[in-house]
Amino acid sequence: MLRVIVRRLLQLVVTLIGLSALVFVWLRNLPGGPIEALLGERATPERRALLVKALGYDQPILVQYAKFMQRLLTGDFGNSIRSGDPVTEVIGRAFPATIELAAAAMIIAIGLGVPLGYLAARHRGRLLDNLSIAGTLLGISIPIFFLGYLLKDVFTQNMHWFPPSGRISTGVDNTDVTGFFVLDGLLTREFDAAGDALWHLILPALTLATIPLAVIVRITRASVLDVLNEDFVRTAEAKGLRHKTIRGRHILRNALLPVVTTIGLQTGALLSGAVLTERVYNWGGLGTLIYNSISGGRDYPVLQALILLAALVFVVVNLLVDLSYAFIDPRVRVR
Amino acid sequence: MSLLDVRDLSVVFQRRGERPFTAVDKVSFSVEPGQTVGLVGESGCGKSVTSLAIMGLLPRRGNKVTGEVNFDGADLLKLRPDDMRDRRGRDIGMIFQDPLSSLNPVVPIGTQVAEVLERHRGMDRKAAMKESRELLDAVGIPDPMRRLKEYPHQISGGMRQRALIAIALACKPRLLIADEPTTALDVTIQAQILTLLKQLVDETGTALIMITHDLGVVAGLCDTVNVLYGGKVVERAARHELFARPRHPYTHGLLSSVPRLDSPRGERLHAIRGSVADNIPWVEGCAFAPRCDNVVDACLEGTPPLDPTATGGDLRCNNPVSEEVAVP
Numbered sequence: 055m056l057r058v059i060v061r062r063l064l065q066l067v068v069t070l071i072g073l074s075a076l077v078f079v080w081l082r083n084l085p086g087g088p089i090e091a092l093l094g095e096r097a098t099p100e101r102r103a104l105l106v107k108a109l110g111y112d113q114p115i116l117v118q119y120a121k122f123m124q125r126l127l128t129g130d131f132g133n134s135i136r137s138g139d140p141v142t143e144v145i146g147r148a149f150p151a152t153i154e155l156a157a158a159a160m161i162i163a164i165g166l167g168v169p170l171g172y173l174a175a176r177h178r179g180r181l182l183d184n185l186s187i188a189g190t191l192l193g194i195s196i197p198i199f200f201l202g203y204l205l206k207d208v209f210t211q212n213m214h215w216f217p218p219s220g221r222i223s224t225g226v227d228n229t230d231v232t233g234f235f236v237l238d239g240l241l242t243r244e245f246d247a248a249g250d251a252l253w254h255l256i257l258p259a260l261t262l263a264t265i266p267l268a269v270i271v272r273i274t275r276a277s278v279l280d281v282l283n284e285d286f287v288r289t290a291e292a293k294g295l296r297h298k299t300i301r302g303r304h305i306l307r308n309a310l311l312p313v314v315t316t317i318g319l320q321t322g323a324l325l326s327g328a329v330l331t332e333r334v335y336n337w338g339g340l341g342t343l344i345y346n347s348i349s350g351g352r353d354y355p356v357l358q359a360l361i362l363l364a365a366l367v368f369v370v371v372n373l374l375v376d377l378s379y380a381f382i383d384p385r386v387r388v389r
Numbered sequence: 390m391s392l393l394d395v396r397d398l399s400v401v402f403q404r405r406g407e408r409p410f411t412a413v414d415k416v417s418f419s420v421e422p423g424q425t426v427g428l429v430g431e432s433g434c435g436k437s438v439t440s441l442a443i444m445g446l447l448p449r450r451g452n453k454v455t456g457e458v459n460f461d462g463a464d465l466l467k468l469r470p471d472d473m474r475d476r477r478g479r480d481i482g483m484i485f486q487d488p489l490s491s492l493n494p495v496v497p498i499g500t501q502v503a504e505v506l507e508r509h510r511g512m513d514r515k516a517a518m519k520e521s522r523e524l525l526d527a528v529g530i531p532d533p534m535r536r537l538k539e540y541p542h543q544i545s546g547g548m549r550q551r552a553l554i555a556i557a558l559a560c561k562p563r564l565l566i567a568d569e570p571t572t573a574l575d576v577t578i579q580a581q582i583l584t585l586l587k588q589l590v591d592e593t594g595t596a597l598i599m600i601t602h603d604l605g606v607v608a609g610l611c612d613t614v615n616v617l618y619g620g621k622v623v624e625r626a627a628r629h630e631l632f633a634r635p636r637h638p639y640t641h642g643l644l645s646s647v648p649r650l651d652s653p654r655g656e657r658l659h660a661i662r663g664s665v666a667d668n669i670p671w672v673e674g675c676a677f678a679p680r681c682d683n684v685v686d687a688c689l690e691g692t693p694p695l696d697p698t699a700t701g702g703d704l705r706c707n708n709p710v711s712e713e714v715a716v717p
Contacts, residue, residue: 284490285485285487285490285491286490286491286492286493286494288446288485288491289483289485289491289492289493289553290493291446291477292444292446292477292478292482292483292485292557293477293478293504293505293508293556294474294475294476294477294478294479294505294508294509295474295478295504295505295508296474296508299504299508303493303496303500303504304493304496307493307495307496308493308494308495382495383494383495384494384495384497384540384542385494385495385540385542
């Protein structure tokens with residue numbers, strides 16, 4: 055088991071190095087750049103040259119990359135061109151917001167998706183099943199930004215059930231401990247702050263959850279249908295076991311393997327979905343940071359770090375998923 | 390009074406837009422306490438469906454079950470699903486064909502045995518595990534303490550079937566249904582499992598319904614044999630009677646098909662001509678008629694009734710094999 059982890063971590067390092075080179079070169083070849091953004095279009099060539107030299111962009115790209123990697127090894131991602139703050143700080147401020155949003159979306163997707171998929175399978179061919187098929191198709195096909203604005207329009211503008219944007223109401227006094235506002239509120243026993251943060255969280259989380267939810271319902275349904283035909287389910291029935299035992303121990307435990315795989319792969323969808331969702335709800339997380347770093351003049355250091363971070367999160371989550379197999383399926387342990 | 394009395398049991402599969410298919414057609418038989426009864430026939434004759442109908446394990450949709458299954462004074466077909474659930478595993482145990490696929494791959498053997506005890510005998514986990522260890526020991530699984538924690542893929546096929554027998558007998562049921570319990574096993578293991586079943590049945594006084602296509606299994610185990618063809622009982626006789634004087638042409642054909650060590654070299658193996666598919670869908674007449682060597686005109690006009698024979702059995706045939714014809 056340890057060997058597997060070590061090997062996967064080594065693979066991760068190689069992947070990240072390759073990706074960093076790719077991103078480094080790719081970003082610098084995009085049209086537009088930080089110089090124009092900082093100085094404006096009518097800046098004199100002299101001033102431009104000065105800034106280019108100050109930022110080190112006059113050097114060959116290989117040299118730039120080598121310097122970047124050199125600093126990276128000491129944990130220094132450089133400073134944001136836009137704000138001048140260290141990149142680690144900029145990202146550190148936005149990171150908890152996105153994790154909070156993504157975690158909430160995943161809780162919704164798994165918490166609703168697995169039961170719904172199970173019920174659809176058990177009612178195969180009947181109304182509930184057909185509704186789930188139609189609903190998941192809609193969920194997968196509807197664009198996130200469209201759904202986001204739709205939900206926002208209906209539930210905030212028309213019905214006033216939820217706040218339209220932000221992570222917490224102005225005037226609510228919350229103490230920052232972990233950066234996860236709901237968690238912070240609970241930790242510091244400021245329950246009004248936790249409630250307010252949760253209230254802000256619901257609509258964005260629902261929006262972000264739609265695609266993973268639809269996928270999880272589909273996979274769970276298909277997987278449960280497979281397991282229902284297995285002989286051991288008939289054995290469990292022949293034993294006269296209670297529904298609860300058959301459902302949990304015999305059906306779901308076997309049906310969840312493909313679902314767990316899906317959950318890992320959906321992390322990618324969550325990260326990209328976060329960019330759109332955060333824009334719609336003005337949620338100050340990584341998605342907003344990516345958007346601002348691109349539109350606000352190609353903030354190379356921040357963008358590089360963000361892309362590498364996204365890749366890291368994706369690979370680590372999938373590593374955890376692979377490792378979790380061993381706990382769910384004993385047949386995997388032998389290898 | 391019989392322990393189990395099956396009366397006119399029929400199972401009709403009906404799917405929307407398709408012709409109804411009668412898998413089991415008015416099957417009647419009974420099992421006395423402690424008795425071993427065989428249900429014999431080739432694939433598709435309705436023997437497994439009969440057992441699933443008795444257990445209430447047929448899918449809820451797409452089929453219609455009629456008749457009576459009287460067990461212990463109650464008609465199982467009329468019980469509420471939850472009452473039937475209480476009886477399954479406690480009063481009636483069942484063993485299936487393929488021991489690997491019949492065990493849950495992600496749950497330790499011990500839990501799979503213990504959960505029956507917890508369910509029906511109200512044991513806590515600890516007591517159930519202790520009892521499970523003894524059960525595994527009783528069915529001849531070596532080192533049962535270790536097996537409790539192992540998973541199905543870690544033990545051999547023979548041991549898996551032993552574990553399934555332990556599960557089926559955990560609550561000391563009065564009736565055990567074994568649906569082709571040796572088909573998926575090596576020949577040497579088959580003999581061991583049959584010996585074990587016989588020993589356990591004798592020890593506990595459990596009645597046994599043995600479902601098989603293997604006449605060797607019948608010869609070694611059963612007191613009474615029901616031969617099924619096309620969803621109907623075509624012949625019923627005591628074991629010795631059946632082997633000595635098979636009356637139905639189908640039974641006769643089955644027995645003749647068994648290869649013999651003392652037959653002359655180069656002699657062709659005997660087979661019943663045609664296949665079971667030849668008679669589907671039969672409309673009227675004897676289901677076996679298309680394959681029968683003894684067929685007469687009456688066979689095509691209507692199904693002959695199941696009539697008692699002089700030797701105490703029952704026979705459904707217009708032109709049975711004469712008693713004088715020796716079995717090869």
